[in-house]
Amino acid sequence: MEGMRLLPMAGEAPAERSDAARNREALLAAAAELIALGCVEHVTMDAVAQRAGVGKGTVFRRFESREGLMAALLDRSESAWQGRILSGPPPLGPGAPPRERLHAFGHSRLEVTLLHADLIRAAGHAGARAYAAVSFTAMHVRYLLGELGVHGDLGYLATALLAPLEVPILEQQVHLEHRSLEQLRTGWDDLVSRVVGC
Amino acid sequence: MEGMRLLPMAGEAPAERSDAARNREALLAAAAELIALGCVEHVTMDAVAQRAGVGKGTVFRRFESREGLMAALLDRSESAWQGRILSGPPPLGPGAPPRERLHAFGHSRLEVTLLHADLIRAAGHAGARAYAAVSFTAMHVRYLLGELGVHGDLGYLATALLAPLEVPILEQQVHLEHRSLEQLRTGWDDLVSRVVGC
DNA sequence: AAGAAAAGCGGACCACGGTCCGTTTGGCTC
DNA sequence: GAGCCAAACGGACCGTGGTCCGCTTTTCTT
Known part of the structure; x- marks a missing residue:
């Protein structure tokens, strides 16, 4: 049994070396600190590397790009x-009727997106990361629409419902059109009502 | 009548000097050429300046930023x-019933957005430019919703309807979820039906 | 424990967007 | 036409994201 690889488990994650893991944590911490004591724009790759006490190349090897670093930060x-949705208390989590869950979902997503707007924008479309997030929300909305007995292309409807909750649209509504959070919530509720049917 | 300013007309546009105007045209042409014989990413500020035979500073003075240059290109x-919508032939232009115009609007917007996706992405939120475009489409959809007798926050509904037609969402649907143009058109029609009411 | 291969590391280097400031030029007035 | 000045010009310069490659460290094997 000597030649047996313990962790790699087929061809999956080749496991991370200890120094690499240590640096990954140090870099994430450094980036978070830099955000905390300034804006996201001040998080420059050189600054993160210096604060973490590593070379610049290391940052890129760990996170691919600046967007990748931001995405990793966002991931937490x-x-x-996502945990709150999958197994948290109702109405966000399971237990409440689908209609209520859908409303709660929108309100929550609205808030979290506005809260991390800068970070999300800085994360851009970082590889499969962004798609994973999008895909989770889309799948959940799709599921709720199904529960509600909606007919049609549920995949498209889910994407269409989610689109007004994306950063650019929300920022436009808040900063250019001066809508309040309350108005956005009401708007979501109205939109949901129209889409699921009267 | 000697001291009278002919063009400035109050405090509006201070008019452009002849060499400035010439350079603006040369720069736009150079940028268009560079796009034509390569991708949008190859349009670097140095390259545009060199091809137009001017200094780099001139490019930035005329267009503020790379995004500004792209926005100017897009503007044409x-x-x-916009002209086709305001005074073109139906069903896109006036003359058709509002419902048909709304469907035609979505289909047309869909195509033009996908066609210029790269340019639009490169233009980003270039100052008031982007908002002007967004604002035009929003106003038009809002108007059509009004004609259709829809009740509620028409401003919000217009934005929500338009959101799935924005570049990031369309690219996601086309490239990640492999939806065809036909499916997107059908999706738009269905979404419109639900929002304006059965 | 020793040795070797792989994974990680660091920082010099490059390209690009954006700024600055000394110089030139177009378009006035006289 | 001469002269003036605001506007425009050009290109050296800077910061930042991203790459590259020779050196170091970890970890696995025997």
Whole structure:
């Protein structure tokens, strides 16, 4: 049994070396600190590398790009939020009727998106990361629409419902058209009502 | 009548010097050429300046930024398109019933957005430019919704309807979810039906 | 424990967007 | 036409994201 590889498990994750893992944590921490004591724009790759006490190349090897670093940062709160949906208390989590869950979902997504707007924008379309997030929300909305007995192309309807919750649209509505959070919530509720049917 | 300013007309546009105007045209032409014989990403500010035979500083003085240059490029086809809506033949232009116009609007917007996706992405949120475009489409959809007798926050509904026609969402649907143009058109029609009411 | 291969590391280097400031030029007035 | 000045010009310069490659460290094997 000597030649047996313990972790790699077929051809999946080749496992990370200890120094690499240590640096990954140090870099994420450094980036988070830099955000905390300034804006996201101040998070420059050189600054992160210097603060973490590593070379610049290391940052890129760990996170591919600046967008990748931002996406990794985002990933933490995003997973927590997904957890609240999959197994948290109602009406966000399971247990409430689908209609209520859909309304709660929109309100929550609205808030979390506005809260992390800068980070999300800086993360851009970082590889499969962004798609994973989009895909989770789309799948959930699709599921709720199904529960509600909606007919039609549920995949398209889910995407269409989610589109007004994306950063550019929300920023436009808040900053250019001066809509309040309350108005956005009402708008979502109205939109949901129209889409699922009277 | 000697001291009278002919063009400035109050405090509006201070008029452009002849060499400035010449350079603006040369730069736009150079940029268009560079796009034509390569992708949008190859349009670098140095390259545009060199091809137009001017200094780099001139490019930035005329267009503020790379995004500004892209927005200026986009502005041409965008105005033509707006013209087709305001005074072109039905069902896109006036003359057709509002419902048909709304469907035609979505289909047309879909195509033009996908066609110029790269340019639109490169233009980003270039100052008031982007908002002007967004604002035109929003106003038009809002107007059509009004004609259709829809009740509620028409401004919000217009934005929500338009959101799935924005570049990031369309690219996601086309490239990640492999939806055809036909499916997108059908999706738009269905969405419109649900929003304006059965 | 020793040795070797692979994974990681670091920082010099490059390209591009954007700024600055000394110089030139177009378009006035006289 | 001469002269003036605001506007426009050009290109050296800077910061940042991203790459590359020779050196170091970890980890696995025997």
